[in-house]
Amino acid sequence: MREMRLALLRIAAHAYHIGLNLRRDAFRLLDVTLWPLVLLLSMGLFCRAFTPDPRTLALVVLGALGWRVIYHFQMEAVQIYMDNYWMGMIEHVMISPARWWEFILGGAVSALGKILVISALFLALGRWFFHASFPDARGLAAGMLACAACGLVLAVYSLGVAFLKRGDAFAFIFAFPDVIAVLSGVFYPVTVFPAPIQAFARLLPTTHAFGLVKAPLGLDEARPLLFLATLVPWLLGGILFTGWALRRARRLGKLVKMK
Known part of the structure; x- marks a missing residue:
């Protein structure tokens, strides 16, 4: 019980760390x-120029929201690690009792707060500006929870890459969720892709997470069991990869930032 309580305190400390940076860094504030808003308005206005269909506009709003959910749940955990690295504190953090999965959970706490703000913004603008309708609150919640789970899985892989590549990993970390979202059919069915890419896309849990987002609009079929069947192997693979990456980074001395 004592170890669990200490782990929860460290998770809360990681989330607090992100909150402090949000107040100090204008870039982090723009991120929420x-x-x-640039993502939502650019896609929404483009769509509205061609169709006033409220269901299509709702797809744009919910797809953009799911995309941001994946991005934030993937990014926050790695951001904690990279902040400590750039500030020259990572060697102290990594010899402390902190564990890599606590970065993930601390980032999830921070991501949840940010997503609640973005969700309120997107849904309000969707109703007021685009006249979109969101008929199934439970289905919407299920789809966003699936996107959050996918973001956490991507965070596990991204943290492993950060252990190995240090500052050079940041370009990958930013691009990773966007590439995955595009391959997963965020605003369209994956059948638009050539057959080999379709086959790969169907192995991604994010594809089935976006299917859950689209299902309440009648634009896809909800397949929760298929979502779980793809999510679990990706999660297990991420845990194995990140554990190996941390051991290799320690052996090669990549966890130390020389001053």
Whole structure:
């Protein structure tokens, strides 16, 4: 019980760390205000120029929201690690009792707070500006929870890459969720891709997470069991990869930032 309580305190400390950086760094604030709005308005206005269909506009709003859910749940955990690295504190953190999965959970706490703000913003603008309708609140919640789970799985892989590549990993970390979202049919069916890419896309849990997002709109079929069947192997693979990456990084001295 004592170890669990200490782990929870470390998770809360990681989330608090992100909160402090949000207040100090304008870029982090834009990440939950301007950049999500740019994504929503650019896609929404493009769509509305061609069709006033409220269901299609709702797909744009929910797809953009699911995309941001994946991004934030993937990014926050790695951001904690990279902040400590750039500030020259990572060697102290990594010899402390902190564990890599606590970065993931601390980031999840921070991501949840950010997503609640973005969700309120997207849904309000979707109703007011685009006249989109969201008929099934439970289905919407299930789809967003699936996207959050996918973001956490991507975070596990991204943290492993950060252990190995240090500062050079940041380009990968930013691009990773966007590439995955595009391959997963965020606004369209994966049947638009050539057959080999379709086959790969169907192995991604994010494809089935976006299917859950689209299902309440009648634009896809909900397949929760298929979602879980793809999510679990990706999660297990991520745990094995990140554990190996941490051991290799320690052996090669990549966890130390020389001053």
